[in-house]
Amino acid sequence: MSKETENKTIVGRWFTDFCGKTCNLGIVDELAAPDMLLQYSLHEPRKGHADIKAFMTDFRKAFPDLNFWGAADLIAEGDYVVGRWDGGGTHTGPAFSDFLMGSLPAATGRKMRFTGTTVLKLKDGKIVEEIGLDDGLTALQQLGLIKAA
Amino acid sequence: MSQLINRRDAIKTGLLASGALAVLPRFGETASLLTTTQEETNKAIVGRWFSDFWGKTCNLGVVDGLAAPDMLLKYSLHKPRRGRSDIKAFMTDFRKAFPDLNFWGAADLIAEGDYVVGRWEGGGTHTGPAFSDFLIGSLPAATGRKMHFTGTTVLKLKNGKIVEEVGLDDGVTALQQLGLIVRTDWSRGSSRYPL
Numbered sequence: 484m485s486k487e488t489e490n491k492t493i494v495g496r497w498f499t500d501f502c503g504k505t506c507n508l509g510i511v512d513e514l515a516a517p518d519m520l521l522q523y524s525l526h527e528p529r530k531g532h533a534d535i536k537a538f539m540t541d542f543r544k545a546f547p548d549l550n551f552w553g554a555a556d557l558i559a560e561g562d563y564v565v566g567r568w569d570g571g572g573t574h575t576g577p578a579f580s581d582f583l584m585g586s587l588p589a590a591t592g593r594k595m596r597f598t599g600t601t602v603l604k605l606k607d608g609k610i611v612e613e614i615g616l617d618d619g620l621t622a623l624q625q626l627g628l629i630k631a632a
Numbered sequence: 633m634s635q636l637i638n639r640r641d642a643i644k645t646g647l648l649a650s651g652a653l654a655v656l657p658r659f660g661e662t663a664s665l666l667t668t669t670q671e672e673t674n675k676a677i678v679g680r681w682f683s684d685f686w687g688k689t690c691n692l693g694v695v696d697g698l699a700a701p702d703m704l705l706k707y708s709l710h711k712p713r714r715g716r717s718d719i720k721a722f723m724t725d726f727r728k729a730f731p732d733l734n735f736w737g738a739a740d741l742i743a744e745g746d747y748v749v750g751r752w753e754g755g756g757t758h759t760g761p762a763f764s765d766f767l768i769g770s771l772p773a774a775t776g777r778k779m780h781f782t783g784t785t786v787l788k789l790k791n792g793k794i795v796e797e798v799g800l801d802d803g804v805t806a807l808q809q810l811g812l813i814v815r816t817d818w819s820r821g822s823s824r825y826p827l
Contacts, residue, residue: 524804560743560744584804584815584819585818588818600786600800616783619802619803620709623804627818628818629814629816630814631769632769632811632814
């Protein structure tokens with residue numbers, strides 16, 4: 484199996500178990516390098532297993548129906564895999580302050596649905612970096628955190 | 633990887649010199665070592681496109697050279713464009729409004745099959761005429777505002793031409809800098825991050 488095929492399989496499992504319809508945080512222990520960097524444009528960067536698990540736990544508490552899925556085939560070369568995705572959720576949970584552009588008070592009921600592109604770097608079968616660009620403009624407008632001037 | 637390339641180049645040079653290339657088709661594996669991969673070809677095309685279409689200086693002839701006749705150009709900040717003249721018009725107007733417009737690669741290209749992914753950075757200063765090709769709103773003439781932001785683009789190529797260029801801009805950064813979006817009272821009131 485080529486490195487690219489192996490990496491795509493790992494990333495496929497990561498996307499399903501970490502950001503999919505249901506969340507299995509055990510996937511972080513299994514697939515994330517100990518000092519993995521998770522950095523999405525809407526949120527604070529996170530590093531390491533505990534930080535990354537905390538990110539997703541809090542995110543899903545605030546947005547219990549959170550779900551992201553692949554919108555196109557993965558693209559892989561060498562150590563890198565690129566995923567294009569779609570998804571979102573409804574803010575029915577507690578106040579949420581992990582958006583760089585402002586916080587949400589509890590249970591706003593607002594729905595976000597947006598796309599993004601993520602570049603992952605893998606080494607020896609573990610994810611060392613996940614750097615994602617969210618369509619922040621769409622998401623933050625839907626959440627009422629930004630508006631046209 | 634780089635060792636393989638050096639050995640391949642050495643073989644290629646040696647064989648070319650000895651005129652042995654003609655017999656290579658009989659030696660399948662060796663022949664494949666000497667051909668440029670689809671990914672390498674595509675990365676070279678995208679490299680030229682980024683320099684000549686998006687770079688410090690613009691050469692719109694690159695659109696005729698590298699864009700498929702019905703190429704789709706779609707960036708999250710702007711309306712989609714299709715075909716060479718539409719795409720040239722996009723860049724002409726953009727650079728008129730932002731004369732120092734310049735984007736450059738921020739990391740190595742990633743390529744597989746028909747696809748190439750580029751991560752980039754750049755921007756410009758709005759010293760030109762009014763500009764209405766942002767989906768969120770228009771700029772009146774010569775605001776003097778500077779934008780500097782990053783993005784990721786996925787290009788699809790077929791037979792040496794770019795058929796699709798679909799890019800995600802960091803729109804929140806760009807449009808804040810241009811004064812086209814603001815945080816809501818709700819956001820400002822409750823945020824830990826000052827404007």
